[in-house]
Amino acid sequence: MSTDNNNHGLEEQRRRKAESFKLNIRDNYDDDGTSYGSSEPEEISSYSGEEVKDQIARESKRSLKKRQRQEKRELKARNKRNRRIFRIAWIVSVLIIAAALGAFLITGMNDLLAINRKDDSTVTVQVPKDADIGTVTDALKNSGVIGEPTYFKLYAMVTKNNTFSQGTYELKKNMDYQAIITNLQGTSNRTDTIEVTIIEGQSVLEIADKLEEGGALGNKAEFLQLCNSSKFDNDFDFLKNIKNPGERYYKLEGYLYPDKYEFYVNEDPASIIYKILNNYEKRMAEKQAFDGYEKLTSVNKMLEKSDDGYTLDEIMTIASIIQAEAADSDDMYYISSILHNRLNADSSEGVSSLGLDSTKYYPYRSKDKLPAEIAANYKSRYDTYDNTGLPPGPICNPGMEAIKAALNPYDSSYYYFCHDSNGKAYYASTIGEHEANLEYIK
Template sequence: MSVDNYGNHPNLEEERRKKAENFRLNIPDRDNYDDYNYMDDYDDETSELNSYSGEDVRQQIERQSRHALKKQKRAEKKELRAKNKHNRRIFRLVWLFSVIIVGAMAAVFIITGVNDLLAINRTSSDTVKVKVPKDPTVDQISDLLKYNGVIDEPLYFKMFATLTKSSDDFSQGTYELRKNMDYQAIITNLEGSASRTDTVSVTIIEGQNVLEIANTLYDEGALEDKDKFLELCNSDQFDDDFSFIKAIDNKADRYYKLEGYLYPDKYDFYLNEEPESVIYKFLNNYESKMNEKQEFSGYDKTYTINQMIEESGTSYSLDEIMRIASIIQAEAADKDDMYYISSILHNRLSADESMGVSNLGLDSTKYYPYRSAVDIPSNVGSDYVSKYETYDKAGLPAGSICNPGMDAIKAAILPKETDYYFFCHDKDGQAYYATTLYGHNQNLEKISNDDE
């Protein structure tokens, strides 16, 4: 067939006509749908495009993708709402169950704690000894009480002690406690000393000085810190409580301000007692003794020490009497000798300088605060000279040289009336008195010959 005849072929014309009729979009009319989102129910298989336009196909695909994405998101939101609703139900159940459990536990804790606080279930009246360490914490106290069967709920006790501000008031010691005590009774006993059983009896001998007393207390277990004790003995800490201490006005000249006022007696102390508490016991006892009515030789009535000082007409103050008494205590061989030595001291202190005996010249003052030369510490030095020394220094030393007993104090107030100015003792304690230096030297020679 020739080319010229191709366009006039009847079959070709028919084929072109059919193709032209089929070249259209097979899209339904929108006016037949009530909702703009008519594509939601549209069947993808019937929406194919019979078009050769690439742009139209792309737009159609995008619309279908957006529709699918929206549909997926709505489904996810619906699923999430359902899941959240389920989770809220589970949370409410768990929360309710937790509240019930916690409430039940709290109720049990409160009931058992209150019962223990009031000792309702602890009916035994048995006693136990609880040993509290030094500087105890409330945790240690709670554990000790639990271990010894005094309480059942250490946590509740710790809370109670903290709330009542008692957790810092416990101190070292051995305490006797009953198992049926309530918390307040337990704390009261632990804060006080009435139930302590770790006591020790210490006897302070007449004539001991502060250093010797500190050593005795330490050796007997009544004192743990000697340095603190000695420091307090030269402090002003007790002035406000004791007028006789406050009256001392030459502290700077003294070795120990409280020397002479630690009254020798038998004391009951607690093991490792605080130094301040120990000193208070000494000073309280001294004050009590000074206020007791005493019998004095030559007097029908009884007097306190201060009353007798006033009654005797002496010009010496209480502190000066205590200094004289401390020398008498250190020098006298016995009670009777005390009154003669007191006479000699008074005579020398009031003697005219022309007599050459204004200095007391006493060995007992030479090494104070040490007893003798052998007691002087090596770090002090061999050339040590006490500022209380009475060979070169006139008058009384600045303070007492020991702590005298009542007999020495009485003798200091009321000496015998003699004209003696000298005294000495032999190895057996026999006393020799003399009015003159010549007589004193004769006594010394006699003692020396007897010793041979």
């Protein structure tokens, strides 16, 4: 019994303590849980919270700084390691590039100077028209003339030698770069030559056609334009002294000397013309060409007036007509006398013009050669039926015999001539005799 009472007493004590604890909690807080009573505990509680916050903030800053310092140390270490790797890679790259460049320079210089190319055999190199440096380099490489195409291109560009003439060249395999370029820019080693013969009496138009057909002339339009230009005046006094270039169809007509020439395939038109004009000047300066005739010992003697009162240009015009009209060499001298007689005749002779068929359609050979678009109303400025005196210039390119005949006509009283179908010449002093000759040869 006493034991039950004791247990009961203990239970009662625990109950009262629990209730007392609950009451104390209620006494310190409002119904909504807000603390009330003296301010001291509140101040103590508030102070403790701020202190905790500050402590947390300080710890957070210390932790952040620690992390930042750690990250900086790690970044510094990584940068140091990366710089070391980069430095090693850079040095290795420089060494590789230096080695490659050194090898390129050594092999390139050897090829430039042909040090390792001992073979002196000759090969043929074809350079096409308007070839660029790449095309030329490939041709040289394929022919075994060079061994380092990249270095050759570099050398050509640095030395500004990147234009080359069309042609077929013979080059030796042991030539250095400069010798190769010099040969490709000149003509001394070209082998693609064409032989063209300009026939006595051919006109500028006919010569252009022949050069083009033979393969020597690649640009006919440029050739014709140059034949009516002043490009060559400073090199040849006989052209500079022409007084009426504006009246002519082709200024160089008469001066493209008939001869056998050797040209290159598709040669530059100006180069072709220079070659022909040089030949004309040379032939006209040869005293022996005139069989001792003293009227023309040099071109310069006739630039103003010949002994007969004609300029060189007028003599060339007369010679061109003789060349176009005469049937043979002897006929040239008779026709020359007729031309001189007509040019010097007064009105009483009844010959007011030269009246030559060869001048009627110039610069075309005949009526059937006229372009269709101009044939109907064509009228030549050189027509000696309508115009008195000599035409403005030569009508073709005469040979030396015709020039000599123009300078040294036969002494005759003839004013007229004609030819039969076989080329036989008939001369007359009067119009009546001439008409009778014309009737006879019908």
